[in-house]
Amino acid sequence: MIRAGAPMQPNQYRDIRLEKLDKLKALGLDVWPRKAKRTHGIAQLAEIYADAEAWPNEKLEGLGMTASVMGRVLTIREMGKSVFAHLTENGEKLQAFFRKDDVAEPGWDVLKLLDMGDFVSVTGPLMRTKTGELSVRVKEVQFLSKALLPLPEKWHGLQDKEQRYRQRYLDLISNGDVLKTFQTRSRIVSGIRRFMEGQGYLEVETPMMQPIPGGATARPFITHHNALDMSLYLRIAPELYLKRLIVGGFEKVFEINRNFRNEGLSVRHNPEFTMMEFYAAGQDLRDMMALTEDLISGLARDVMGSETLPWGEQPISYAKPFRRLTLKDAIAEYGHIDRHLLEDGDSVRALAKAVHIEDAGAKTVGTLLGDLFEHHAEKQLIQPTFITDYPIELSPLTKTLEGDDRFVDRFELFTGGMELANAYSELNDPVDQMGRFQAQMAERDAGNDEAMLLDMDFVTSLEHGFPPCGGEGIGIDRLVMLLTNSASIRDVILFPLMRPTKPSETEEKE
């Protein structure tokens, strides 16, 4: 596969196009000019003169304007002594109309050597064709860049998913929706930054390489620092560092950056993924909920244009307020299970065994409640729903509920059947925190290699005084999936992780 990508291998297409390049040089052209002649962007012209009734051909010609636009040649339709071509720039298209009698030398010869995929700049007045399409009547052509390899098929685009991910640039060129999705992702992320800054949060950066990976339960990637001769871990979460900043006196901080978790791939998981975490001194879980609703419904409205957006077969409403449900109530409702059975350890264990949950005999009741929730409820939570009152075993960094120390003041937001956000009233009692870490270490000794490691410096920071604090993480990739109706996380990550097609050169050297 991907033979066309093999660099500089002899290839029918490359050879012919290299010959054309020589012919262009022979015409005396600078075939790799340093700058494009351009007075307007294609999007700009397409927008201003979009309305065919407001801008009929006579009126366009009456403007007496000359525009220069640059773009990649997407299609060429040759009609004897005239040629139509579509140029594309930034996802927008504009037609160029060449007539042999109109084009100044050596324009017509250049045209004969033009291929789909090349870049050109064209100059001329605007016009509208018989069929009403806005076009540039080309008087002058500037050749900008030769594509030596052909574009994917113009009608079907690039379909092969493997090649779409491996050669994302081809996917972006030939599948218009893909470029739109990633442009939208960019707008969503900048919308998030605007919102957070508007709420008084400061963006900070904390270590991606950590000596002790903390803040989440997950297997880390490990790497090595040569000069210090030490192991380092790619972070699984920034949490413990952001909290140190709260200790240090920041009131509100957020970070949007990559986390790395050494786990499998799926339509919802990529080993590196983007997360926003934020912390606000003096606040609690209720404040995090309100902010989350404001943020997400605001993004739906302001970036996507509606609080109700399509998601597969079923639209999702991001209108406030989102539904709230305790973990146990969610199990009861979606699993059609008598609520009272969830209050008793033996019956919880029996329910877990009934649905074949692994090690159901050995796990704690709280852990089993988490498993039952995942089994019965998670996939069914399509509309945004805050799940609250998590078992303490699943939440080593969270304050307990008032009056019930088996459960903690935490929510996870589920949407489209996915975990989208996770928030706590942060644990700030250093003695309690030390005990929770010890419980995690015991779990680790018992064989759970995802259990948290003790970070003594973090505990020390709490001992210097940590205010009450609300904290939350929001999965940015999943948020983009939801807002753009993308079924796979690979459709919202530009370069998802792929196995190499053959051993890389660095590996061969080692």
Added chain:
RNA sequence: GGGCCCUUAGCUCAGCGGUAGAGCAGCGGCCUUUUAAGCCGUUGGCCGCGGGUUCAAAUCCCGCAGGGCCCA
């Protein structure tokens, strides 16, 4: 990790024991308002890789690689 499926021309796909096919793209013609332009002609293939079965394998069997979907 388990199950199912895919891999054939640059791209999109047929073909499923008997000489390797189509559309688009390319190349050569015709055509001065086309838009999946049209018409005539034409080049292009380690049928993912390696074994096997067979007189004969793209096609059947086994293994490997890469990918996809579902489940855990």
